[in-house]
Amino acid sequence: MVTKNIASDQKVKAMSLVEVRTFIEHLAKENPDAKSELNYTSPYTLLVAVVLSAQATDASVNKATEKLFKVASTPSEIVALGEEGVAQYINSIGLWRAKSRNVVALSTQLLEQHDGNVPGERQALEALPGVGRKTANVVLNIAFNQSTMAVDTHIFRLGNRTGLALGKDVLAVEKALVRRIPKDLLRDSHHWLILHGRYICKARKPECWRCPATIVCHYPNKNLG
DNA sequence: AACTCGGGGCA
């Protein structure tokens, strides 16, 4: 997917490990109580929300799930609602046909294979329809307290732009981040990075003058206002 | 590696 929106076609130098630590510690200070901005109240609604969030803004997803979860917030309730029923709540976000299909199929599979619970193992999660590596990483991080790094479009862009973690695809960037970020900071780094990428290190017109870590950033086109 | 799904937000 993602290689087109790096917003820099110039060569970027990788950060040193010292710079990586400095960068992460600055982001931690910037956003001390970072958490997901998606709307969820359980591992199941988290899973559904993340599946729905693919290539959509979280504001549009939250608008849909706010209504949907009021009607159906468990696998059996979603299955009872059916694809058409789910679709009527989520057709304001893109990819809604496939997402309606996946959410119902995923819920059916949870009931049939996992007693209606969200599994805490990567393999079982990625076997669910509509769930790939990124979604599994988010669920493992938030619902199962694991130090995974879920790389979305924001983190991919930020990693390549700043030199924090270079890679041609999301998996390469994920591995670089896991390898380079201090272990004790890895789990929360997911939240710090995604929020920083979203509000400051933006795809268009990054607001580098607001960034607490420009001193260690290798982005050649810094927008310092 | 490239293609497809996709409506809404925003400049």
Added chain:
DNA sequence: TGCCCAGAGTT
């Protein structure tokens, strides 16, 4: 109008 959005599945 064109770009971008808390990606995944298929060819």
